Amino acid sequence: MAKKKVETQNFSVYVKWFWLTILGGLLIVVLLFLLASWGVFGEMPDHTRLENPTTNLATEIISSDGELLAKIYHNDNRTPVDFTELPDHLVEALIATEDARYKDHSGIDARGTLRAIFTLGKGGGASTISQQLAKQLFHGEGAKDILGRITQKAKEWIIAIRLERQYTKEEIIAMYFNIYDFGNNADGIRSAARIYFGKEPMNLDVKESAMLVGMFKNSSLYNPRPAWNPVGTKNRRNVVLHQMEKYGYISETVKDSLSKLDLGLRYSPESHREGLATYFRAYLTDFLKDWIKNNPKTDGTGLYNLYDDGLKIYTTIDSRMQQYAEEATSEHMARLQKEFFKQNTPERNKTAPFLDLKPEEISTLLNRSMRQSERWRKMKANGKSDKEIIASFDKPAKMTVFSWNGEIDTIMKPADSMRYYKSFLHAGMMSMDPQTGHVKAWVGGINYRHFQYDHVMQGKRQVGSTFKPFVYATAIDQLHLSPCDTFPNTKITIEAGKFGNPLPWSPNNSDGKYGGFRTLKSALANSINTITARLMDQVGPQPVIDMAKNLGIESEMPAVPAIALGTPDLSVYEMVAAYATFANKGVYNKPVMVMRIEDKNGTVLYQFTPESKDVLSEEVAYVTTNLLEGVTEGGSGTRLRTVGAEKWNPVYKEIITGYPYAFTNPIAGKTGTTQNQSDGWFMGMVPNLVTGVWVGGEERATHFRSINYGQGASMALPIWGLYMKKCYADKDLDVSTGEFERPANLSINVNCSQHNRSDSSDSDGFDDSLDF
Incomplete structure (x- = not known):
């Protein structure tokens, strides 16, 4: 009897400790969330920041016929789009792949969280789209140690719940697409659609949408460019198509047929030295910098940021006429240059590409150009002497030079490249x-990437x-x-x-x-x-x-x-x-x-x-x-x-x-x-x-x-x-x-x-x- 009583008392102790552990754990979790919400583990966004999250937006240059000519940015080539500008299959691909119960939770997916806990993450993560947005907007990658990851997750949950209260589901989806970095200066879905496929987001087809959603897992790893990982990107795209079929967004037949297709990449990088109206954009950048200096913000917060404030510049340039002008210039100049080279071979002109100059005059001209070059400026800034800089112009170096048949990778002395460039009309x-x-x-000019001097106004x-x-x-x-x-x-x-x-x-x-x-x-x-x-x-x-x-x-x-x-x-x-x-x-x-x-x-x-x-x-x-x-x-x-x-x-x-x-x-x-x-x-x-x-x-x-x-x-x-x-x-x-x-x-x-x-x-x- 005494033995039975002792066992009962021992069992009571276990039960007591069990409940103490459970309650203590719950208390710790509650305390963790309270401390996180109070900002003990780092600053938390207040209502104002949640209402206006800080994101860098590129300045847009828009033509008179309503086309986007280009964007001006430093690091973030981002232009936001509304949810209504996203095709249904793009949104469906994201939900099917990243958060199947997105429409049913309020920021935290309880089932997914429990699954992640009991499988130690082997069954997939539990971060919802709202949590991922919170991470992108307010605290980035976070810490690598266990304690840091736990406190980060707590902050992420709280921000996700607040986002769900502040915004509609559609707005959160749009924000997530707009904030993500798809690589190659493709910040946000609009830049990504234009850079990888030459389209606006609404014009993406299902397989293109699936590829871009696949990049959410790791845009560096799943990069479609040939020099990176096109095979892995295609495999990842097919995983997204499988998820879309699994949740009934596309049929199995559609999934199978799309999975066999190539990526269909039409890579069109958006950089300041490429694209339409490059010389005009260079002029416009200077114009805008001057305008910004003389037009501070009316709210007294300082000057506009040309690269991050999302300004929209409506220009008189007609994108069609600009295209025709550039085509006409290239067509004629390529043929004219061909004849110029023919007439200025070493056999026909020993001083090519120059005429009417004596050897000493040519030497003076080239020396002056050498001292005005970008190479001279950079080496001088790095403390090099004139003698060292001049010597460097006679040392062969790898370079990419312009030709009317496309860029040429070559090894050439900078002095020879300088003379080569002076042969162009x-x-x-x-x-x-x-x-x-x-x-x-x-x-x-004929090519802004290689010749920045503007022959319209300069x-x-x-x-x-x-x-x-x-x-x-x-x-x-x-x-x-x-x-x-x-x-x-x-x-x-x-x-x-x-x-x-x-x-x-x-x-x-x-x-x-x-x-x-x-x-x-x-x-x-x-x-x-x-x-x-x-x-x-x-x-x-x-x-x-x-x-x-x-x-x-x-x-x-x-x-x-x-x-x-x-x-x-x-x-x-x-x-x-x-x-x-x-x-x-x-x-x-x-x-x-x-x-x-x-x-x-x-x-x-x-x-x-x-x-x-x-x-x-x-x-x-x-x-x-x-x-x-x-x-x-x-x-x-x-x-x-x-x-x-x-x-x-x-x-x-x-x-x-x-x-x-x-x-x-x-x-x-x-x-x-x-x-x-x-x-x-x-x-x-x-x-x-x-x-x-x-x-x-x-x-x-x-x-x-x-x-x-x-x-x-x-x-x-x-x-x-x-x-x-x-x-x-x-x-x-x-x-x-x-x-x-x-x-x-x-x-x-x-x-x-x-x-x-x-x-x-x-x-x-x-x-x-x-x-x-």
């Missing part, structure tokens, strides 16, 4: 609506004969001249002292031909220098400069008669704005690139204000435009209108069919070529679009030897022609094919019945058999 192009000033396309080069319309417009304005007025095509000398000219000035015609008379229309169409000089002699250089300034030219110009032939260095940006004034009936509109800026909540922070002024009478603007039409009717621009017969091109060893443009609509324009063919220009206008193109080498000594290839009609005009053909083919753009509007009370005669082909022969010296 460059281009600058800008297209603008003259009525609004909206810039529609901006191509600053670059300024001699403009050649494209300056002559400013002289003609001044003469028409002051002297009321008509395009039909004639002048002798004979040499003229402006004596020293006149207009402050230090020396006599007597220009020659480029074709060396003189005699007879020319109408103004013929003279401008064929760039007759002597007649331009006669107009300058009558009006003087200062009024021409004043005219150019009123047209938007900001660069300095010397008040000497020689400017009539285009000696000033001007930018494509300035020239397009100036020519646009002629097309806009004499009203100058300052070019506009940014329409408005919004914060991440859609509040308008900046709205552009048009800047315009009357420069010319409508009559003078129209007459000048009429003169410029002569360039494409009977001058150096006539190739825009003709389609030649089929013929053999000896350069490219192929049969070509004349000029590929064949425009029939009214076009006003002007070609320009500078001394030694260092610069080629073409300014082209239709009533609602003005476009300027410049082509040349980085150094003025990098140029074609002959006028056949070196003139503006063959270097720059083809880019304009290709671009306009693409624009006209896209009927949605509504680029004008009509006539320039004639003023109602036009008093100047523009109908020159005596103006014929013999008076306006194409004297540009161009060999049609070598046309592009």
Whole structure:
């Protein structure tokens, strides 16, 4: 009996300790949660932070036709999307794979937690989507020791429950997709969809959604890029498809068929040096930095962060026209460069890629470029001496260099690579609506990754004969001249002292031909220098400069008669704005690139204000435009209108069919070529679009030897022609094919019945058999 009593007492002790243990454990758990909620184990987000969790959002650059051109960011390339922008199968893939009972719990999955405890995690984790979001938003990876992981889990549970109270299930799903880092600068689902598949999230198909959801397990491990782990990524995608079939979101047949397919990757990295409108984006970044300095936040919290505050920049760039401009530039420049390399082999040009320079001049040029290079700057910053830096330019190194056939991985001396890069011809192009000033396309160069210098606004080069319309417009304005007025095509000398000219000035015609008379229309169409000089002699250089300034030219110009032939260095940006004034009936509109800026909540922070002024009478603007039409009717621009017969091109060893443009609509324009063919220009206008193109080498000594290839009609005009053909083919753009509007009370005669082909022969010296 006593023994039985002792056993009963012992059993009572066990029961007592059992309940004490259970209660103690519960008390510890409760205390753990209380301490965590009080912030003992680290700061916990308050109501305000839960309502506005801190995430870095990239600035978006949006085109006038509503397309995302690019994003500006440092580390987080993130643009949030709403739940309504996610396809159903993407959400279903996430729930099936990460949290099957997501819709039934309030932040913590009790069944999953118990399973994880009893199986020691071997049956899968127990973190819900809400818990994973809490981890992503507020405390990252956490500690590695056991105690740290326990306290982290407690914080995670509390935050998850608070998130469930604060947000709807749909909002939590969207936040989770927006916060996750999918690798390769794909921060958030929108960036991931664009970078891996070139799509918006809503356009993803089931297998693409499954791949992206599969990356939630480990985006570094399950990276689809060929150099990483495409096989493992495909296997992980198929696990997600299996989960979707398991929970009834797709059928077994669909799962089996999709599992056999490749990933279908269309990898399109989003970086600052790749993509559409790279040069424009570089300009825009500088513009925004200046704007931010002068426009602090209204709540007194400081300045906006260009990279993290999720600003939206609405631009005037049309993504379609930008694409056409870049395609036209690449198509022509690749062919032009091919010919340039052919003419500058060591056998044909011992100083290639330079002409007109002595060896010591080339050495001076290359030494100057060496000291201006990025390599020099970085080595100097690291404390290297000039002698060490110079020596490094002669040591072969691995590098990736540009070519028109794709990048080349090679080993080359930096000094040789520098000379190689100076052999490339460059281009600058800008297209603008003259009525609004909206810039529609901006191509600053041939490849931003390798050549960052912008030839639209930064670059300024001699403009050649494209300056002559400013002289003609001044003469028409002051002297009321008509395009039909004639002048002798004979040499003229402006004596020293006149207009402050230090020396006599007597220009020659480029074709060396003189005699007879020319109408103004013929003279401008064929760039007759002597007649331009006669107009300058009558009006003087200062009024021409004043005219150019009123047209938007900001660069300095010397008040000497020689400017009539285009000696000033001007930018494509300035020239397009100036020519646009002629097309806009004499009203100058300052070019506009940014329409408005919004914060991440859609509040308008900046709205552009048009800047315009009357420069010319409508009559003078129209007459000048009429003169410029002569360039494409009977001058150096006539190739825009003709389609030649089929013929053999000896350069490219192929049969070509004349000029590929064949425009029939009214076009006003002007070609320009500078001394030694260092610069080629073409300014082209239709009533609602003005476009300027410049082509040349980085150094003025990098140029074609002959006028056949070196003139503006063959270097720059083809880019304009290709671009306009693409624009006209896209009927949605509504680029004008009509006539320039004639003023109602036009008093100047523009109908020159005596103006014929013999008076306006194409004297540009161009060999049609070598046309592009």
